[in-house]
Amino acid sequence: xxxxxxxxxxxxxxxxxxxxxxxxxxxxxxxxxxxxxxxxxxxxxxxxxxxxxxxxxxxxxxxxxxxxxxxxxxxxxxxxxxxxxxxxxxxxxxxxxxxxxxxxxxxxxxxxxxxxxxxxxxxxxxxxxxxxxxxxxxxxxxxxxxxxxxxxxxxxxxxxxxxxxxxxxxxxxxxxxxxxxxxxxxxxxxxxxxxxxxxxxxxxxxxxxxxxx
Numbered sequence: 001x002x003x004x005x006x007x008x009x010x011x012x013x014x015x016x017x018x019x020x021x022x023x024x025x026x027x028x029x030x031x032x033x034x035x036x037x038x039x040x041x042x043x044x045x046x047x048x049x050x051x052x053x054x055x056x057x058x059x060x061x062x063x064x065x066x067x068x069x070x071x072x073x074x075x076x077x078x079x080x081x082x083x084x085x086x087x088x089x090x091x092x093x094x095x096x097x098x099x100x101x102x103x104x105x106x107x108x109x110x111x112x113x114x115x116x117x118x119x120x121x122x123x124x125x126x127x128x129x130x131x132x133x134x135x136x137x138x139x140x141x142x143x144x145x146x147x148x149x150x151x152x153x154x155x156x157x158x159x160x161x162x163x164x165x166x167x168x169x170x171x172x173x174x175x176x177x178x179x180x181x182x183x184x185x186x187x188x189x190x191x192x193x194x195x196x197x198x199x200x201x202x203x204x205x206x207x208x209x210x211x212x213x
Contacts (some may be wrong), residue, residue, distance in 0.1 A: 010037040011128050014057040016048040016074065017041075017090070018066050026061065026090070031115050036124065045069025045077075052078055052085070058128055061108075061120075064091040064098060075105040086127050090120065095209025096145040099138055099182065109133035115172070149192050151210065157186040163202050163211045 003008050011032050017023040027038040039055045042048035043065045052060060060078070064071035076088050076158060086158035088109040090103045099110050108124040134142075151159065154175075163172045168186065173181040190196065193204045205211040 010035055011213050012037055012039045012057045014052055014060045015041045016062040018043050027150055033121055043199055045074040048074050059086050061088050061090055064093055072105045075107055079106040088123050088127055093209050094141055096141045099141055110138045140144055144180030155185050155189050157207055
């Protein structure tokens with residue numbers, strides 16, 4: 001029976017993470033798992049896309065925050081070209097917006113760095129088999145997501161500048177809109193985030209992953 005297992009093709013994984021030590025460590029875990037192999041490693045999204053095209057891995061394990069092209073952009077780009085591509089996100093971000101964006105882009109699993117490596121291995125096997133893998137902390141974060149909390153592209157721009165400490169007047173100048181329009185956007189942002197002032201909006205935005213410093 002062991003001979004049959006050894007002859008089975010290994011799950012081929014592309015590892016995408018901008019931190020070299022983390023990337024090498026993840027690849028080592030995969031290589032040490034009998035039914036898996038790390039076919040390539042990338043430190044950026046721009047490196048990941050051609051490596052995917054070259055190796056056509058069974059799974060791609062990708063961090064969300066990468067220099068330049070983000071993990072979500074990597075997922076969207078590759079799924080547009082390869083509809084059956086399978087992605088597992090491995091990241092430090094636990095906010096519901098991060099999770100929502102990744103799953104909406106096409107990720108089938110979302111693992112938080114710091115979880116036991118067994119969770120990662122289980123996620124890879126589950127997704128390779130055609131399933132999804134969302135550990136309890138991730139499902140709880142998604143369950144806490146407020147309805148009608150989506151922000152428009154312009155509202156996200158305003159929120160980013162708010163997090164940067166800009167006043168309404170400065171935001172208006174940066175975006176080329178009137179201060180009255182900025183006030184309207186801020187009011188909508190407070191309502192959608194279910195908060196009462198700008199400070200709470202900034203804290204909530206950072207906690208949920210709407211904005212990253």
